């Protein structure tokens with residue numbers, strides 16, 4: 404299972420064990436679950452739920468650990484954070500300030516990285532399907548490197564660069580035909596996967612690239628998959644890369660860098676996970692003799708543990724065998740369990756965890772049976788209105804969110820010590836249809852409907868206005884008597 408899974412629910416770590424393994428989390432006798440120095444209950448009462456919460460300290464700690472492991476090798480290494488894992492400007496700005504560059508896969512990610520202040524000379528553009536427009540943008544911003552994934556892309560890039568009078572620094576992405584032994588949906592380095600160029604085609608294409616106008620081949624790249632939980636696949640793919648690099652240099656062609664991709668896995672349960680020191684050791688053993696610059700594109704490892712999804716129990720519903728705990732967060736807020744069967748720790752926020760644990764099924768409110776966060780999860784008794792935290796949602800969490808079932812996108816918060824800030828407001832309900840237009844023929848017959856506004860449904864100042872008006876932090880105002888932050892969103 405992607406994201407780890409204990410052999411049986413009986414082997415699940417307890418909420419107390421999950422908290423103990425995450426240094427940015429603690430449980431206080433009065434405040435309950437706390438991120439750094441901020442009680443989650445405080446955030447919930449101010450902003451409502453569901454809300455994604457990130458710990459700045461956790462990101463700093465992970466970045467420092469990875470940098471230290473890489474520096475200890477004394478190799479020339481550079482971290483290019485994979486923006487896809489979490490593309491919020493605050494996270495990008497933080498990582499950029501720590502020294503990270505960016506690995507982007509779309510014009511939007513490129514724009515985000517630049518907007519966050521990451522300089523173009525630290526940006527790599529990856530991806531199997533870059534549009535002409537995206538290639539033009541990458542060249543116009545003179546980014547550091549474009550990872551090319553096919554002969555066709557190389558030819559198109561050469562044409563565009565020549566037209567613009569630019570030179571593209573190109574790494575060819577190798578498909579090493581190595582199975583990363585992770586979830587099939589995020590395995591990217593096997594021969595049958597759509598990514599990269601077969602190793603056997605690389606020497607010829609690299610030599611060809613060196614002859615093309617507008618192209619300067621600078622190296623090779625690979626990325627074998629995400630959530631890779633052992634070092635063996637890294638070693639196997641690095642061996643392929645090292646062999647190819649040696650051959651290219653022996654042929655007298657210029658090559659000064661290798662982009663070794665991302666993929667370092669994290670422990671979602673308490674399973675053994677590879678360490679940055681282990682990865683650094685594999686890099687040193689594979690590449691030291693070559694004396695090349697090494698780029699890394701970690702995403703998940705830097706940010707997964709830093710995030711959690713703060714959510715409220717809407718209902719506890721008795722099922723035939725055990726209770727269904729229905730949350731106000733759904734697969735639209737966190738897709739990983741539905742998409743990859745991913746396991747995420749689930750921890751009640753209230754103080755005290757001494758009550759006996761009993762298995763429960765933890766579900767979202769969406770009209771899909773896939774909208775399930777956990778089955779047979781041992782949890783203390785939960786009641787409607789209780790807050791719970793779904794752990795380790797910092798990577799591939801909010802970035803994969805949608806407004807399915809017309810559910811506005813959740814708010815986002817970052818914590819730093821005792822401070823916390825809303826870094827994205829909860830999406831206002833009206834934003835769900837703000838960009839929608841009725842077709843011209845409908846608008847002509849009913850001009851007041853041209854922008855999909857229906858005064859009948861949302862009368863300004865009408866009887867329902869109180870229910871739908873915006874409170875602080877753009878949450879929905881609560882009907883009188885409802886506890887702050889609970890059930891604020893249906």
Ligand SMILES: Cc1ncc(COP(=O)(O)O)c(C=O)c1O
Pocket residue numbers: 485487488506529530626628629630631664665666667700701702703704798
């Ligand atoms: C090209 C590329 N680089 C880096 C990454 C980041 O992977 P991870 O978040 O597992 O480190 C990905 C994600 O799959 C990717 O496609």
